[in-house]
Each structure stands twice: as structure tokens, then as C-alpha cells.
Amino acid sequence: MDKSAFGLFGLGVMGKSLCRNLAKNGFKIAMFNRHVDGVEVDVAKNFKANYSELSDASAFDDISAFVNALQTPRKIMLMVNAGKTIDYVIEDLLPHLSKNDILIDGGNSNYLKTKERGDYLKSKGIHFIGTGVSGGEEGALNGPSIMPSGDVEAYNNVKPFLDKIAAKDKNNLPCCTYVGPEGSGHFIKMVHNGVEYVEMQLLAEVCTILEASGQNLDEIANTLETWKSTTDSYLLGITIDILRKKEGNDWLVKKILDKAGNKGTGNWTTIASAELGVPSTLIASALFSRYTSFYKEERIQLNENFKTETTSSVNSTSTEVLEAYQFARIINHYQGFKLIAEASNKFSWGLNLSEIARIWTNGCIIRSTLMEELVIVFKETTNILTNTQLIASIKQYRPSAKKVVSQCILNDITAPCLGESIPFFNGITTANSSANILQAQRDYFGAHTYKRTDDDGVKSHHTIWK
Incomplete structure (x- = not known):
């Protein structure tokens, strides 16, 4: 039998995109999706039939047949929901696996659980690779950023597959690297998502400020378009597209209910920060801003109780808002990588911050020109606020950040992440703090x-x- 080289378990949005990516890159794959009467029937077979690149792929809804269709040592990537589902899938697969087979968890699993699963599977003779994958549906299809961790020997067995399907950086190197020991891959993906929360929140705040200064959404989109020359990013680009999308004569985004969801990684990042004693204050602010948004009915009630008659009148130029945004983004990246560095020290992971930044320069959601700069910065330091160029940038942007945040406070405009960037920076650059009073x-x-x-x-x- 002509067996498949790689298996993918779970055909949700990301799983399907990764299958097509693998197939387009010439790999013979086996695909599995569970059978649930009346709910999930012939998912793998129907998926195969819809895409010509999957003509050589094998489709299964029977676990035994799926596992037996793979070359040994088997390489199976799990793309199922994080949490207990991963444990159930592992237990379902174990009776069919052989010694030295490799399971790859490509979901957003908690890094502590990944370590536990790795230890458990090691006792069964099975290798486990906890792997962060970023890029969303489009990234998974065309090239995501991939963050594998675990047993090095097992990683080397799957490296050709992961490298091939990963996005490529500006030097055409794969945005995939061996991160470190088990758990570290999911940890940095978790922090990636925390940084992502802040980047999204900052752009939302920027839009609110520019609108309060008198610009409509088309004008805001045009303003953000001019920012690309100095501070481009994937999230900036999609925000511009969102602002320009119309439904009839009105902007679609205006019709979207202002209750932001989350899938837990921002929560985990905030918890990890607290457990490690690292002040990731912007990530916490972005997370709690989402939580606040969910209290829609209470917000409406309290708005009636406390609304004022004055209208917002923000006296800040677009350039000042841009510089405030750039200031806060530097602080966000400082905090995110500081958390990674502290975790690396605590758990003896030996993480390479420059290499982590490099694999985040393409394919992932937080790719940006700033991230490209950090690849170089981290070759010299683990603290970006000691870099000469970034010190100069902070000094340039700080006056605008203070002015814009002050204008937000005076005009009752909610800007938690922009607002938090100032006191955090003041605190981290204060030689003699008020903590002596706390100790007393x-x-x-x-x-x-x-x-x-x-x-x-x-x-x-x-x-x-x-």
C-alpha cells in the first residue's frame, strides 16, 4: 500500500487549510474527521472531493484505518479544540499508535497542559510536539508562522513538513523554528496572542480618537493608509479594509455589536504574567477592555446615569496620534518579549528572542515592520528599551503620547492601552519609586x-x- 507521509486529525477551518497547504507542497497526506450521525458525516471525503490538490490524499472517519494509512514513525498533527478535547483525542489514538510515533498539537493549548501531555506520552513511548500556529485561515493555507517545541529528535522528523508549509521571511527562510523544550512553543504562541490583543485594541482606540477629532471612517482609513510608510503591519492593513467596507450607504463596522469575544489566550497570558511576576500591563488592559465591552446592557444604563452634555473635542493632530500609537506599540512589544525572556529563565528553556521575532515577521497576525526591526535588536540585547534607535524613538514619540492620552482623559474617551503605556513607562524608568512606602x-x-x-x-x- 502506498502509505501517506503525514496525517492531519480534525478538519475545522485551520485543519482544512493546512491539509490543502501540505498537498499543494507535494506531500501525500491522510486526513481524518470524526463521524457524528446527522452532524458530521463524510466530512473528510467531501472535503477531498471539493479540491483538486487533494486528489492524492486519503480521507477517513475511522481512526484505525487513518492511523494504518500512515508511514512509520507516524506523524499526526492534531487540529482540534484546546482543552479536554485534546486529551480525548490522544486516548482515542493511543491504542493504534506504535513506539516513536509523533503527535503534533497545533491548537492553542495551555503550555502547562502541553508539558503534562508530553510527559504522559513519553511514558507510552510516543513523541509529542506542542506547536503554536499563527496566521488564521489564510495563513494556514498560504504559509503560517509555526512554533514547534518538544523532543529535538522528533522535531527533526517533522521539520521538512513544517518548514515547507510555513511562511517565508524576507531572506526566504521558513517562519518556523525549533523553539525549545516542551511547552515553550505554546507559551510563545500564547504571548503572541497577548501582544495581538494589544495591537488590535490600540488600533481600535486610534480609530475612536480620530473619529472624535472629526474624521469619518473613510478619512480615518486614508489617514491609516499614510501610516504604512513608517509603521506597517498586518493588523493595520486589515483595519483599513474594515473601515472602508460599506453595506449600502453606511459602513458595515458601524452595524457590528460592540461586544468583543475571546478564546482564552489573553486570559492565560495575563495569568502567566502574574504567576511569573512580570508586569504585562497592556495585555491585561486589552483583555479587561474586552471583558468590559461584554457588559453592554450595564454600559447603556450607566451611560444614562453619568453622561455629560459636553461633546468630545480632541485637539490632537493625526501625526500626534500616530506617534502615540508608535510609542504604545514599542511598550507592548517590550512587555511581550520581557514575559518570554522571564519564562525562558525560569523554566531554563534557552529561548532565542531574535529567532522568535524572525518567525513572527511573516505568516502570523502580529507581523510588522517593527517586528522586522526587533530581529536585529535582539541579536544585541534582550531588553529593547536599551537599544539606541528605540531609545531615540521613545524620546521622539513620548510628548505626543502624553498629549493624546491627556486629551482622551479630558474628553472622556476610552483608551485603556494607550493610557496604560504612559504610567508603565514612567514606572519602569523611575529610579526611586514609592515602593519604599509599601514596604513600610x-x-x-x-x-x-x-x-x-x-x-x-x-x-x-x-x-x-x-
Whole structure:
């Protein structure tokens, strides 16, 4: 039997796109989707029939037949919902697998669960590769950013497949790299999504500010178009497209209910930040902004209670708004990569920040000209705020950021991420903070002790304060 080289389990939107990507790149694949009477019937067979590039692919809804159709060691990529579903799928597959087979989890799994699954499967003689995949439906089809982690030997077995289907950077290298030990691939994908939350929120805030300054959505789109020459990104481009989309004589986006959803990765990133003691404040602000948006009915009620008669009158130029946006984006990327660096140190992952930035320069949702700059910056430092060029940029953009944020506060305009970028920057650049008062308070009511500045912080001290 002419067996398939690679298997893909789960034919949702991403799974289907990856199948077509693999097939277009010349790989003989086997595809599996479950059978549910009246709900999911002949999904794999029907999918195969709809696309000519899948003519050599094998389609299954029987797990045993699917696994047996693969060359050994088997390479199976799981594209199913994160959480318990992954565990159920693993248990369903295990009886049919052989020693040294390889399972690849390409979903948005929690990195701690990925580590647990890797350890569990290792005890069964099965390799596990937790892999972040970014790019959405289009990226999965035409070339995503891929972030695999786990056993190096197993990774080398799947590397030719992942490299081939990945997006390519400006040097035509695959936007796929071995990230590190198990769990690290899903961790950096989680942080990627946290940074993505902020980038999306910042653009939403920018649109609100420009609209308050008197521009309609077509004019805002034209303004954002001019920003591409200095701060281009995938998210900037799609926002411009969204602003220009009309339904009849009105903008479609105006008809969309302002309740933002989320699938958990921003929540996980915020939790991981708290657990690791890293102040990823913009990611938390973007997450909580989504949560706030969901209280639509309460917002309407409270708007009636607290609305003022004054109308917004933002006195900021488009250039000042652009510079405020650029300022906040640098802070966002500082915080995101700081979280990755701290996790790498804590878990001894040995992550390469420059290489992570490189695989995020194409295929993924947060690709941008800034990310391309960071590839070079991270070759010299792990802290982008120590880079000479970025220091100059921050100094240039900071006055505009302060002005725009001040205008938002004075005009009751909600801009949580732009707003948070200023106090965070002030805090991280303050040599002597107010935390000494906090330490004194903690010692006063809880005898938690404190260190002193006049003995090099060596000894712990306690004072009877009253």
C-alpha cells in the first residue's frame, strides 16, 4: 500500500487549510474527521472531493484505518479544540499508535497542559510536539508562522513538513523554528496572542480618537493608509479594509455589536504574567477592555446615569496620534518579549528572542515592520528599551503620547492601552519609586520586614512604628 507521509486529525477551518497547504507542497497526506450521525458525516471525503490538490490524499472517519494509512514513525498533527478535547483525542489514538510515533498539537493549548501531555506520552513511548500556529485561515493555507517545541529528535522528523508549509521571511527562510523544550512553543504562541490583543485594541482606540477629532471612517482609513510608510503591519492593513467596507450607504463596522469575544489566550497570558511576576500591563488592559465591552446592557444604563452634555473635542493632530500609537506599540512589544525572556529563565528553556521575532515577521497576525526591526535588536540585547534607535524613538514619540492620552482623559474617551503605556513607562524608568512606602506599610501591619538603602540591602529590618 502506498502509505501517506503525514496525517492531519480534525478538519475545522485551520485543519482544512493546512491539509490543502501540505498537498499543494507535494506531500501525500491522510486526513481524518470524526463521524457524528446527522452532524458530521463524510466530512473528510467531501472535503477531498471539493479540491483538486487533494486528489492524492486519503480521507477517513475511522481512526484505525487513518492511523494504518500512515508511514512509520507516524506523524499526526492534531487540529482540534484546546482543552479536554485534546486529551480525548490522544486516548482515542493511543491504542493504534506504535513506539516513536509523533503527535503534533497545533491548537492553542495551555503550555502547562502541553508539558503534562508530553510527559504522559513519553511514558507510552510516543513523541509529542506542542506547536503554536499563527496566521488564521489564510495563513494556514498560504504559509503560517509555526512554533514547534518538544523532543529535538522528533522535531527533526517533522521539520521538512513544517518548514515547507510555513511562511517565508524576507531572506526566504521558513517562519518556523525549533523553539525549545516542551511547552515553550505554546507559551510563545500564547504571548503572541497577548501582544495581538494589544495591537488590535490600540488600533481600535486610534480609530475612536480620530473619529472624535472629526474624521469619518473613510478619512480615518486614508489617514491609516499614510501610516504604512513608517509603521506597517498586518493588523493595520486589515483595519483599513474594515473601515472602508460599506453595506449600502453606511459602513458595515458601524452595524457590528460592540461586544468583543475571546478564546482564552489573553486570559492565560495575563495569568502567566502574574504567576511569573512580570508586569504585562497592556495585555491585561486589552483583555479587561474586552471583558468590559461584554457588559453592554450595564454600559447603556450607566451611560444614562453619568453622561455629560459636553461633546468630545480632541485637539490632537493625526501625526500626534500616530506617534502615540508608535510609542504604545514599542511598550507592548517590550512587555511581550520581557514575559518570554522571564519564562525562558525560569523554566531554563534557552529561548532565542531574535529567532522568535524572525518567525513572527511573516505568516502570523502580529507581523510588522517593527517586528522586522526587533530581529536585529535582539541579536544585541534582550531588553529593547536599551537599544539606541528605540531609545531615540521613545524620546521622539513620548510628548505626543502624553498629549493624546491627556486629551482622551479630558474628553472622556476610552483608551485603556494607550493610557496604560504612559504610567508603565514612567514606572519602569523611575529610579526611586514609592515602593519604599509599601514596604513600610507591610512591615507596620504584618512585620514583613524591609531592606535598607544604607547597608546595601543585605539585612532584613523590622520597626515598631508607633
